[in-house]
Structures are given as structure tokens and as C-alpha cells.
Amino acid sequence: MYSNHSKVALVLLLFLALLVSSCTQLAPRYDAELYSDLTEVNVELMQFFSSVTHGTNKNTYPERNGHYHALIGRIDALAMQSNTRPIPNRDALKKINHYLNATETNILFEEQPPSVNCLQRISISLNRMREEDEDKGLHTGAVALFKNEVLISMDQALTYESFLNR
Amino acid sequence: MSLDVNQLISNIKDTASAIIAHDITEIRGFSERQLSALALQAQLITKAILNREINEDLRDYFLDSLEDMALNFAKTLRGLLAVTIEKVWNAIVGVLWTAIEACTGISLKVAN
Numbered sequence: 258m259y260s261n262h263s264k265v266a267l268v269l270l271l272f273l274a275l276l277v278s279s280c281t282q283l284a285p286r287y288d289a290e291l292y293s294d295l296t297e298v299n300v301e302l303m304q305f306f307s308s309v310t311h312g313t314n315k316n317t318y319p320e321r322n323g324h325y326h327a328l329i330g331r332i333d334a335l336a337m338q339s340n341t342r343p344i345p346n347r348d349a350l351k352k353i354n355h356y357l358n359a360t361e362t363n364i365l366f367e368e369q370p371p372s373v374n375c376l377q378r379i380s381i382s383l384n385r386m387r388e389e390d391e392d393k394g395l396h397t398g399a400v401a402l403f404k405n406e407v408l409i410s411m412d413q414a415l416t417y418e419s420f421l422n423r
Numbered sequence: 424m425s426l427d428v429n430q431l432i433s434n435i436k437d438t439a440s441a442i443i444a445h446d447i448t449e450i451r452g453f454s455e456r457q458l459s460a461l462a463l464q465a466q467l468i469t470k471a472i473l474n475r476e477i478n479e480d481l482r483d484y485f486l487d488s489l490e491d492m493a494l495n496f497a498k499t500l501r502g503l504l505a506v507t508i509e510k511v512w513n514a515i516v517g518v519l520w521t522a523i524e525a526c527t528g529i530s531l532k533v534a535n
Contacts (some may be wrong), residue, residue, distance in 0.1 A: 281516075283509040284502065332444050335450040353508075374495050378488075385484055398476030402467050402485055409460045409492050413499040416453045423510055 287421040336376035375414040
């Protein structure tokens with residue numbers, strides 16, 4: 258026979274199990290193809306930065322024009338790919354955000370994967386670098402700054418996408 | 424068969440602790456890389472300004488961008504936290520189901 262304590266615990270547990278009747282998903286699914294594409298484009302980005310590490314002259318910009326547009330296009334496509342994944346359990350996120358709102362905590366969870374912002378940031382960096390290269394050419398210091406920007410944002414995107422592989 | 428509540432609590436704690444310990448190690452490594460890279464960016468901006476390698480427009484762009492990247496870092500951390508919460512949540516439910524199934528003989532597993 259069950260003790261009263263065990264009965265209460267059992268009822269509570271049954272209720273909880275029925276309430277959470279399936280596996281809860283708060284973040285998007287892992288996309289192996291997206292992660293693979295991100296690592297590939299990261300290599301291409303580093304190769305490109307290596308080719309301009311000593312700075313650029315605006316007179317030779319046409320040689321780089323195609324590289325810029327190819328990289329920006331790939332990054333924009335990956336941002337779109339990252340953002341089109343459904344988040345199955347929006348209700349759970351809403352409940353968590355409702356609780357956080359009630360506690361006046363300014364850390365609400367968003368439905369959009371953070372990697373989308375990171376990839377959009379890389380696209381902005383490359384576009385600004387391209388404009389500067391075309392108009393004036395780039396000093397080595399400016400190249401180092403643009404490269405570190407891309408490194409920071411790519412690390413954010415890669416870490417998040419890899420973390421989704423749970 | 425009665426349910427051993429103390430054992431169940433212990434199992435839940437062990438399961439949650441293992442996930443949190445694993446994820447915190449990864450998150451700490453990411454945070455350290457990001458903070459170093461953001462600090463380096465601030466150093467590079469200062470150096471480029473002092474050496475007159477960037478004009479005023481580009482300086483303002485890099486300063487705004489640094490702010491954006493810091494915000495994205497925080498948002499990424501929040502995203503990682505959501506994944507950890509999800510893993511802990513599902514693991515706890517798994518432990519609870521296993522305990523109830525063992526006591527009642529009722530299969531509670533549903534397809535994910």
C-alpha cells in the first residue's frame with residue numbers, strides 16, 4: 258500500500274507528466290547543412306581577409322568586387338535560411354516571457370534565432386568594407402577592424418548553431 | 424510499488440546538474456573568447472584613430488558596430504541559455520516519466 262505522502266507525490270507527478278505530454282522545444286532544430294555552410298563561408302571569409310591584410314588601393318577594387326558580392330550574397334542567404342526554421346513550442350516561450358515580464362526582468366526570450374542577427378551584422382560589415390574599399394581603399398588598421406568584426410559575429414553564429422545539436 | 428520520493432529528487436538533481444555543468448563549461452569558453460575579441464576591437468579602434476587610419480565616419484561606424492556586437496553577444500548568451508533550459512526541462516520530465524512508469528506499469532512515452 259502507498260503511504261499518503263507517496264500518493265500525493267504520485268498524483269502530482271502524473272499531473273505533471275500529462276501536462277508536459279511531449280518533448281518541449283524552446284529553440285530551433287539543429288540544421289547540419291546550415292552549420293556546414295557556415296564553416297565553409299567562414300573559411301572563404303578568412304581567405305579573403307588574408308588577401309587584403311596589407312590594405313587595399315581603390316584602383317584595384319574591381320578585382321575584388323566579385324569576391325565581395327559573392328560573400329555578401331552567401332551570408333544573406335544563410336541568415337535567411339537560419340530564420341526560416343520553425344520554433345515548435347511558441348506557447349512555452351510565451352509562458353516563460355510572461356513570467357519574466359512579471360518579475361520585471363529585461364531578458365525576454367525571442368523567437369528569432371540569435372544567429373540571424375549575427376549573420377546580418379557580418380553582411381553590414383562586408384557592405385561597409387566594400388564601400389570604403391571602392392571609395393578610398395583600406396588601411397591595414399581598417400582591414401584588421403573589419404576582420405575582427407566578422408570574427409566576433411561568426412563566432413556567435415557558429416557557437417549558437419553548434420549548441421543546437423543537443 | 425511505491426514511489427521513492429527522495430530517490431526521485433536525487434535523480435532529478437543529478438540529471439539537471441550534469442546538463443548544467445556541461446553547458447556552463449561551453450558557455451564560459453564562448454564568453455571568454457567574445458570578451459577578448461570585443462576588448463581587442465576597442466584596442467584596434469583606439470589605435471586606428473590615433474594613427475589616423477580611419478576617418479570620422481568610419482570611426483563612428485566602428486563604435487556603433489561595437490555596440491551592436493556586444494548586444495548580439497548578450498542575445499547569443501540568452502539563446503544558449505534557452506537551449507540549456509530546454510535540455511534540463513526535457514531531462515527532468517524524462518526522469519519523472521521513468522519513475523511513474525516503474526511504479527504504475529503505464530507507458531507514458533510519446534513520440535517526440
